[in-house]
Amino acid sequence: MTIMETRKHGSAADGLVGGRLSRFEGDLKVTGAATYALEYPVDGLAHAVLVQSTIAAGTVVAVDASQALAVPGVLMVLTPEDDLGLMTASDWYGNRPENQPFLPLPREVTYNGQSIAAVVGESREQAIEAAKLVRVIYEEKPGIADIDDAKAGKGKLMDNLSVAWGDAEAAFAAAPVRVEAEYRTPREYHVAMEPHGLTAKWDGDQLTVWEPSQWTHGMQRNYAEWFGLPIENVRMISPFIGGGFGSKGVALPYGAVAAAAARKLGRPVKLAVTRPQNFTSYGGRAATRQTIALGATEDGVLQAIIHRGANETSTYTDYPEQTGAATPILYKVENFSSQSRVVPVNTVTPGALRGPGKNPSAFGIECAMEELAYKLGMDPLELRLKNYADHDYQSGKPWSTRQLREALTQGAEAFGWSRRSHEPRSMRDGRQLVGWGIGCGTFPVLRAPSAAMIRILANGRVEVVSGAIDMGQGTYTILAQTASEALGVPVDQIDVVLGDSRLPGSAIAGGSMLAGSITGAVHKTAAAARDELIGLALNDPNSPLRDTGANTLTVSNGRIASELGQGPALSLPELMAALGRTEIEVVRNTLPEDAQSLTDQNAAWSSMARVQGPTMGDYSMHSWCAHFAEVRVDEDFGTVRVSRIVSAFDCGRLYNPKMVESQWRGGIIMGIGQALFEEGLVDGRNGRTINNNVGDYLVPTNSDIPHIQVISVGVPDHQASALGGKGVGEVGIVGVAPAIANAVFHATGKRVRDLPLTLDKLL
Amino acid sequence: MRDFSYFRATSAEDARQAALQASAVMLAGGTTLLDLAKCGVAEPEAVIDITHLSGLDGIAVNQEGAVIGTLAKMAAVADHPDIKAWFPAVSESLSLAASAQLRNMATIGGNLLQRTRCAYFRDPLTFPACNKRNPGSGCSALGGVIRNHAVLGVSEQCIASYPGDLAAALVALDAVVDLGQRQVPVDDFFLPYDHAPERETVLQPGEMILGISIPASVAARNSTYLKVRDRQSYEFAAASAAVGLELESDNRTIKDIRVALGGVASKPWRARAVEQALIGKALEEQTVARAARLAMDGAVSYGDNLYKIELAPRVITRAIMKVGGLA
Numbered sequence A: 001m002t003i004m005e006t007r008k009h010g011s012a013a014d015g016l017v018g019g020r021l022s023r024f025e026g027d028l029k030v031t032g033a034a035t036y037a038l039e040y041p042v043d044g045l046a047h048a049v050l051v052q053s054t055i056a057a058g059t060v061v062a063v064d065a066s067q068a069l070a071v072p073g074v075l076m077v078l079t080p081e082d083d084l085g086l087m088t089a090s091d092w093y094g095n096r097p098e099n100q101p102f103l104p105l106p107r108e109v110t111y112n113g114q115s116i117a118a119v120v121g122e123s124r125e126q127a128i129e130a131a132k133l134v135r136v137i138y139e140e141k142p143g144i145a146d147i148d149d150a151k152a153g154k155g156k157l158m159d160n161l162s163v164a165w166g167d168a169e170a171a172f173a174a175a176p177v178r179v180e181a182e183y184r185t186p187r188e189y190h191v192a193m194e195p196h197g198l199t200a201k202w203d204g205d206q207l208t209v210w211e212p213s214q215w216t217h218g219m220q221r222n223y224a225e226w227f228g229l230p231i232e233n234v235r236m237i238s239p240f241i242g243g244g245f246g247s248k249g250v251a252l253p254y255g256a257v258a259a260a261a262a263r264k265l266g267r268p269v270k271l272a273v274t275r276p277q278n279f280t281s282y283g284g285r286a287a288t289r290q291t292i293a294l295g296a297t298e299d300g301v302l303q304a305i306i307h308r309g310a311n312e313t314s315t316y317t318d319y320p321e322q323t324g325a326a327t328p329i330l331y332k333v334e335n336f337s338s339q340s341r342v343v344p345v346n347t348v349t350p351g352a353l354r355g356p357g358k359n360p361s362a363f364g365i366e367c368a369m370e371e372l373a374y375k376l377g378m379d380p381l382e383l384r385l386k387n388y389a390d391h392d393y394q395s396g397k398p399w400s401t402r403q404l405r406e407a408l409t410q411g412a413e414a415f416g417w418s419r420r421s422h423e424p425r426s427m428r429d430g431r432q433l434v435g436w437g438i439g440c441g442t443f444p445v446l447r448a449p450s451a452a453m454i455r456i457l458a459n460g461r462v463e464v465v466s467g468a469i470d471m472g473q474g475t476y477t478i479l480a481q482t483a484s485e486a487l488g489v490p491v492d493q494i495d496v497v498l499g500d501s502r503l504p505g506s507a508i509a510g511g512s513m514l515a516g517s518i519t520g521a522v523h524k525t526a527a528a529a530r531d532e533l534i535g536l537a538l539n540d541p542n543s544p545l546r547d548t549g550a551n552t553l554t555v556s557n558g559r560i561a562s563e564l565g566q567g568p569a570l571s572l573p574e575l576m577a578a579l580g581r582t583e584i585e586v587v588r589n590t591l592p593e594d595a596q597s598l599t600d601q602n603a604a605w606s607s608m609a610r611v612q613g614p615t616m617g618d619y620s621m622h623s624w625c626a627h628f629a630e631v632r633v634d635e636d637f638g639t640v641r642v643s644r645i646v647s648a649f650d651c652g653r654l655y656n657p658k659m660v661e662s663q664w665r666g667g668i669i670m671g672i673g674q675a676l677f678e679e680g681l682v683d684g685r686n687g688r689t690i691n692n693n694v695g696d697y698l699v700p701t702n703s704d705i706p707h708i709q710v711i712s713v714g715v716p717d718h719q720a721s722a723l724g725g726k727g728v729g730e731v732g733i734v735g736v737a738p739a740i741a742n743a744v745f746h747a748t749g750k751r752v753r754d755l756p757l758t759l760d761k762l763l
Numbered sequence B: 001m002r003d004f005s006y007f008r009a010t011s012a013e014d015a016r017q018a019a020l021q022a023s024a025v026m027l028a029g030g031t032t033l034l035d036l037a038k039c040g041v042a043e044p045e046a047v048i049d050i051t052h053l054s055g056l057d058g059i060a061v062n063q064e065g066a067v068i069g070t071l072a073k074m075a076a077v078a079d080h081p082d083i084k085a086w087f088p089a090v091s092e093s094l095s096l097a098a099s100a101q102l103r104n105m106a107t108i109g110g111n112l113l114q115r116t117r118c119a120y121f122r123d124p125l126t127f128p129a130c131n132k133r134n135p136g137s138g139c140s141a142l143g144g145v146i147r148n149h150a151v152l153g154v155s156e157q158c159i160a161s162y163p164g165d166l167a168a169a170l171v172a173l174d175a176v177v178d179l180g181q182r183q184v185p186v187d188d189f190f191l192p193y194d195h196a197p198e199r200e201t202v203l204q205p206g207e208m209i210l211g212i213s214i215p216a217s218v219a220a221r222n223s224t225y226l227k228v229r230d231r232q233s234y235e236f237a238a239a240s241a242a243v244g245l246e247l248e249s250d251n252r253t254i255k256d257i258r259v260a261l262g263g264v265a266s267k268p269w270r271a272r273a274v275e276q277a278l279i280g281k282a283l284e285e286q287t288v289a290r291a292a293r294l295a296m297d298g299a300v301s302y303g304d305n306l307y308k309i310e311l312a313p314r315v316i317t318r319a320i321m322k323v324g325g326l327a
């Protein structure tokens, strides 16, 4: 491995933790040598294509597959008539309903774009053509297209999400300065570059699934439970993932369809979800509405925050997109009240999309804070610093670390915030109105256990082995760095093997919890491997280091020797040869001593049962950030261009700043898309998302992205993780959209409270 | 699998003969055709590959004007130094269209014949009603999400917009389509959708585009294409204007002006009323802005595309002031 760039941060060597090592698997990806799920060559493949509903609600009365079956090459058509013999799997927390059949092709239609049949053919083209010929007869029912549908109503209050302290209503009523407004975000989608899909292959009662996965062990369990198999009979393989953003963490109904078809046919089946089907085969971010009322004194001290949020969900699952997630913890406030509702509509159940909850939540509170600042005639930066939360007012606990003040001040310094002129519409460049805005963000630290294996081979190479995954965030790279540091072996001697449920279990790559968890496990395992190596070198009768009189040894730069230079300094191959060992294998995990049984381990790796939230302990633990955005809005056309972004982050210690900066920038880029373009357009008559392709659902192009300066202001947080890092993946997007919306207000004097900020809203 | 016959034409005559078959289409860059086949709108029985015809990809510019073969690639025309120098609106309309990959594949003839982006047109399984696909079946877009639909040259028969950029520039500059047996001004080549939306051009079965010619003029040399959209690149126009301008020797009175619109009408839309209102007038922003509003005479919005009626005149104004060197 070569080091591509000189170090800019930290004192560690590039190959150690904290170094700017380039992506381990980067050359595989850019040369096309990385094999993605649907590219695995599997002999005897048949191809499945989904048929999805074209109505919002109703019942499938009949499916006429006769024309489809007549297409040459068509092997099978699965419909709601077929009993696939599947049982409902556990939820994330490991709770499983008893004796509940699972119907991936249900008769009841609850949203437009729901899978109701599948065609399997010798070729994908044959199956596609046949899928068009499947005739579905529905008994249609009136549907609710989206949260704006008059029939949607107010939805249900989620009691577990209600938060209150002090007397917010009274304090708001008494406050001399008040703002209150409604903020809205639309349906948004993951649109990962790699669409969903899988190949499923049976060997007797063993099932192998090649599918992009953010969590091989969780999805392994999912498949096992659907098909009534012992968990070890399922193997999920996913070494490379072309983006997930929260969409690839659970097995989805189409996966069950493909695996069931493969079992019925006795042939491996590949199912590639088409791009339009990716908009309804799993849920994106729910559309949200939130009202925020802020009360303050005349000199800008917050007196009350009242938040009332709602998001759309499906008719069959209550999915809360927690618009109240960031509201209680960003600022110091003595009186607070938040309530959230879910509004069932005919949609696929929404899901987690980068920065779930915190993202729309920050859009509300961070826009509201700037509205308050303008009402007060106060600099929005000053208002934020004035109301800085010295501790977590929700839990009452101290922060483990919170460098948000540093993020605000250092970000402001780098951005040149002090040169701002306060009045809206007071800065321009020709016909472009220029505006500056701030948006803060946060994401909780979630802690979870993981396991890892280290293998030292006779040739001196070291393998780091884990079922964890790398979807571009850098797991391969930081695990090599972690093992290199703990073992004392140069990073170019280390290989990392990931993405297979046969390997030791790990936390999900989601909720920004993987890096902190898996580096802890690898560090522990590598230290144990080093100890084992030293023990053998000191005690093995064949070891040349045995009779040197040293009572301890060190491993450094791949050589093992005594500290005082007694005896030889051996390379790993030399020592392994002397010991007559072909390998040394060490497995460790970070579960507590009393939870090491196989059942405990299976539960830990395949459910959220062992995940600890940000306030489970003595501290409140979160990542923080402050974004500073500059926009240019054409005064005649209303087009918004982001011309500059400076963002400062507190994510604790950075295991690899180069990787982290890419993740932050990626989050910011996604935030620009969310602010300016992204919106699922729902036809009110049949609930269909009509811009279900990347030609019409717009995400940013290169030319939409300005220079993005990212700054780290974090300090190691050893409450948050073994090595001191907090999560980096999710927080980057949180606060970007409000920073841009605030900048647009500053530029134009026009407050747009519903995303995206398209030109028609600014004309 | 949907089978179709494939025929690689070796001469234009061959291609035209083959195109007389029922349900035949020509294949050029394929960037429109394949897309439409994937979404089930194009279901040809015969595909006539014209990409191997020789002599149809030329780009020649002289004092008379430009002659461009139908198979010339969008990228090649956009980057051609003489097109840039003598017909900047044409070059700009192409380089602001689609993406680099598409421009490297797509041809000039195919570009003119691209189809509307109306989401209802492109989803036949969900929305069977579409007068453009299936005359008399109705229009699913009415009452739907129509942010990018047209406001000019529409009726309740069809409100789809013609999405292409190049054609607006060509219409402004009086370009002519070469069909071999006949030469048709680009403006007449496209039909407005208001009565028979299934008929978009005057092209008859067995006819093909051989190329286009653009007459040279001072206005063509002093022209620009301004495209306004939410995303900086790779998006169709919310509204666009192709403008050419010639001033009198006083350097302020308008002698000749060409204005055409994209993204707001059922066809590339020449705004002659704006031109007539400006000829002989001083190039001055207020005058131009007042005249630009005439482009929207007869405009109708059936829903959330109302903003286009406000936006388009502003785009015209800016484009005119820009070629006039004043913006």
Ligand SMILES: Cc1cc2nc3c(=O)[nH]c(=O)nc-3n(C[C@H](O)[C@H](O)[C@H](O)COP(=O)(O)OP(=O)(O)OC[C@H]3O[C@@H](n4cnc5c(N)ncnc54)[C@H](O)[C@@H]3O)c2cc1C
Pocket: A695, B025, B026, B027, B028, B029, B030, B031, B032, B033, B034, B035, B050, B070, B074, B096, B097, B098, B099, B102, B105, B106, B107, B108, B109, B110, B111, B112, B113, B114, B163, B164, B165, B166, B207, B208, B209, B210, B234, B235, B236, B237
């Ligand atoms: C995602 C996307 C974004 C796009 N964005 C833009 C944009 O911003 N602006 C813009 O202007 N365009 C845009 N386009 C459209 C693009 O420019 C056209 O697809 C392209 O120009 C078509 O050219 P082609 O050679 O590939 O045509 P083809 O797909 O080969 O043909 C298109 C049609 O023309 C017919 N045809 C082709 N040549 C002839 C001929 N010589 N005689 C008779 N019939 C012929 C074909 O039969 C077919 O019906 C976009 C397209 C896509 C897919």
Ligand code: SF4
Pocket: B116, B118, B119, B120, B121, B129, B130, B131, B132, B133, B138, B139, B140, B141, B142, B157, B158, B159, B160, B197
């Ligand atoms: S607007 Fe035109 S193309 Fe779109 S559905 Fe209506 S008739 Fe069809």
